[in-house]
Amino acid sequence: xxxxxxxxxRLQPGRHKRALEGHPWVYSNEIEMTAEAxxxxxxxxxRFVSHDxxxxxxxxxxxxxxxxxxxxxxxxxxxxDTGWLSARITRALTLRQRLFDKPFYRLVHAEADGLPGTxxxxxxxxxxxxxxxxxxxxxxGALVDxxxxxxxxxAVVIRNDSALRSVEGLAEGVRVAKGTIDGPVRFEENGVAFxxxxxEGQKTGWFFDQRDNRRAVAxxxxxxxxxxxxxxxxxxxxxAAAAGAKETVLVDRSELALDLARRAADxxxxxxxxxxxxxxxxxxxxxxxxxxxxFDIVVVDPPAFVKSKKDLVTGLKGYRKLxxxxxxxxxxxxxxxxxxxxxxxxxxxxxxxxxxxxxxxxRSGRILRQAGAAADHPVHPLLPxxxxxxxxxxxxx
Numbered sequence: 001x002x003x004x005x006x007x008x009x010r011l012q013p014g015r016h017k018r019a020l021e022g023h024p025w026v027y028s029n030e031i032e033m034t035a036e037a038x039x040x041x042x043x044x045x046x047r048f049v050s051h052d053x054x055x056x057x058x059x060x061x062x063x064x065x066x067x068x069x070x071x072x073x074x075x076x077x078x079x080x081d082t083g084w085l086s087a088r089i090t091r092a093l094t095l096r097q098r099l100f101d102k103p104f105y106r107l108v109h110a111e112a113d114g115l116p117g118t119x120x121x122x123x124x125x126x127x128x129x130x131x132x133x134x135x136x137x138x139x140x141g142a143l144v145d146x147x148x149x150x151x152x153x154x155a156v157v158i159r160n161d162s163a164l165r166s167v168e169g170l171a172e173g174v175r176v177a178k179g180t181i182d183g184p185v186r187f188e189e190n191g192v193a194f195x196x197x198x199x200e201g202q203k204t205g206w207f208f209d210q211r212d213n214r215r216a217v218a219x220x221x222x223x224x225x226x227x228x229x230x231x232x233x234x235x236x237x238x239x240a241a242a243a244g245a246k247e248t249v250l251v252d253r254s255e256l257a258l259d260l261a262r263r264a265a266d267x268x269x270x271x272x273x274x275x276x277x278x279x280x281x282x283x284x285x286x287x288x289x290x291x292x293x294x295f296d297i298v299v300v301d302p303p304a305f306v307k308s309k310k311d312l313v314t315g316l317k318g319y320r321k322l323x324x325x326x327x328x329x330x331x332x333x334x335x336x337x338x339x340x341x342x343x344x345x346x347x348x349x350x351x352x353x354x355x356x357x358x359x360x361x362x363r364s365g366r367i368l369r370q371a372g373a374a375a376d377h378p379v380h381p382l383l384p385x386x387x388x389x390x391x392x393x394x395x396x397x
Contacts, residue, residue, distance in 0.1 A: 009037055009046045009061050009069065016050040019057065019071060023382045024111045026069030038063045042169060043134030047076040060116070060135025062168070070116040070135065085139065085146035088114045093150055096376055104187045105376040106208045107151070111386065112378040120147065121204040123187040123196060127153040128204040132164040144177045155179030157198050174199050184260060190215050192242045193267040194233060195260045202232065209373035210235065210301065210339065213391050216369055217299060217337050218243040224296035227251070227329060229281050234261030236299045241270040251277045251284050285325040294331040306342035315342060316353050323357025330363070330396045339391040350390045358396065365396035
């Protein structure tokens with residue numbers, strides 16, 4: 001992929017300003033879609049140029065996508081190879097080592113770290129990468145080499161089982177690209193030990209984005225009774241238990257996830273104060289509400305209710321209903337933590353639905369905290385819409 005062989009993709013007159021100012025995306029309606037451009041294989045590295053032939057940068061091109069261009073480097077002649085990938089990962093690694101004292105974090109977060117369509121999570125000596133763009137998929141071999149050169153892990157897992165890959169016309173699959181994985185991987189968050197299945201289950205096996213929010217919940221938990229719904233492998237609930245919660249109930253429909261939560265509870269010596277319930281979230285909340293149960297802290301951190309814009313109306317109603325059912329279970333003076341990872345729901349809309357839900361439960365209170373993802377999930381300054389995580393903590397009267 002040298003500059004000599006790199007094809008040019010020309011932008012329409014007057015449509016180059018965003019790219020010139022550093023925006024990492026080029027939309028299909030900004031490009032002169034010639035027959036030659038349309039014939040390029042998805043994910044080809046090209047040279048983006050203005051209508052009057054000024055170079056704008058090197059990047060991936062996909063004529064079949066609304067986001068047709070993903071700019072990788074402002075130098076249009078930059079070699080996009082293992083060395084280039086290593087430099088990007090090294091930059092990301094340096095930042096994480098400044099932010100965290102232990103090697104458990106999201107190492108690369110897509111565009112914000114200069115690798116579009118790519119996330120890399122680090123579980124100490126095990127690294128898990130997920131590639132969701134055709135361009136990065138072509139570079140998978142070089143990406144593994146770059147990870148190996150910079151992080152030097154004992155194992156690298158490629159978790160290419162995301163449904164997002166189908167949008168790019170990519171096959172799904174999971175492979176261990178280096179080393180071996182013979183069971184769950186142990187790691188820590190906020191001083192609490194956990195286990196992750198890095199070759200199966202959701203995403204890369206863990207959600208590092210809620211780290212700060214889990215600490216905030218745990219800081220309130222001493223002596224409290226806590227309900228953690230959509231617990232996955234116990235992240236919120238077990239940190240609350242480790243912080244001194246007198247009782248924690250973890251609810252999830254996945255027995256695979258709950259099994260890891262049980263094992264992590266034993267690792268941390270809190271198993272005697274934790275109960276595990278395999279159930280569908282809304283049904284469990286409804287049952288507890290009908291029984292008049294009360295908790296000092298209720299956490300509801302569901303998977304995305306709005307996976308595309310067509311789901312927006314239904315999804316917003318879902319968040320409202322979830323907040324209403326959860327609020328009914330919060331003891332007077334207790335706390336409700338609610339979150340949304342739906343990319344298509346903005347923070348004001350999410351807060352509106354949570355507020356409506358609380359009102360329908362005939363509760364009032366005050367907002368203590370509004371937050372997004374932790375610092376290892378940075379946001380590209382020209383892509384504020386990529387700040388997908390919204391969270392709110394309230395005290396209810």
